[in-house]
Amino acid sequence: MDGPHVVEVLEALKNLYGTRPWNWHTQQKPFYVLIATILSQRTRDSQTDEAAQRLFSRYSSPQALASAPIEEIEKLIIPVNFYRTKAKRIKEVSSLIVRDFGGEVPRSFDLLTRLPGVGRKTANCVLLYGFHETALPVDTHVHRIANRLGWIETNTAEDTERLLKSIVPKEWIPLVNDLFVKHGQTLCSPVRPKCSDCPIAYLCKYGKQAFKGK
DNA sequence: AAAACGGGGGC
DNA sequence: GCCCCAGTTTT
Structure with a gap:
């Protein structure tokens, strides 16, 4: 069997969804991207943006x-999921950025993931959208779609990230995450x-199997 | 590896 | 009423 048809897939998704950024917070300064991305964890994007x-x-x-x-932050970010935890972390993250980095978001995966509430996916979002680096955030949509396509057998987001980095042509990297998420939110839904x-x-x-016998 | 966090909005 | 949600941290 031949390898993943990466470019065919990306071309098709681009034709379907276009290249407009998928939401508001991806077009902001690094600090906005960071905070908005924390808000977005396990939360619908419409709620996140508001x-x-x-x-x-x-x-x-x-x-x-x-x-x-903290209570003011909490009130402002309701109804995002885990709003109490997130309010606390947003305050902590902001304090650390002021204290340790002179008020500037660090442009480094290792330093970012050291911040409370910032994991692999959030750090990569900051690098991709805030600093326009070729980072590749892997969320549940990206992971699920890579699985359904048959591109990966393993089951961790980190493996998916590594795989996509190795097979996606460089010029597509800024778009991959955006297109996969859009696809996951529309046609390639979880259920x-x-x-x-x-x-x-x-x-x-997965798609071929869905049509088997029809 | 699994559980906790943790609540509004859409159906 | 039930189920889900651009994850991360803790047990």
């Missing part, structure tokens, strides 16, 4: 958030994916 804009219209800098009362409407079903292990 909460992030409420928060930033009241507190617009690391310094302001570092000295903001009942709409394979009959999917332009890449014929390249997809």
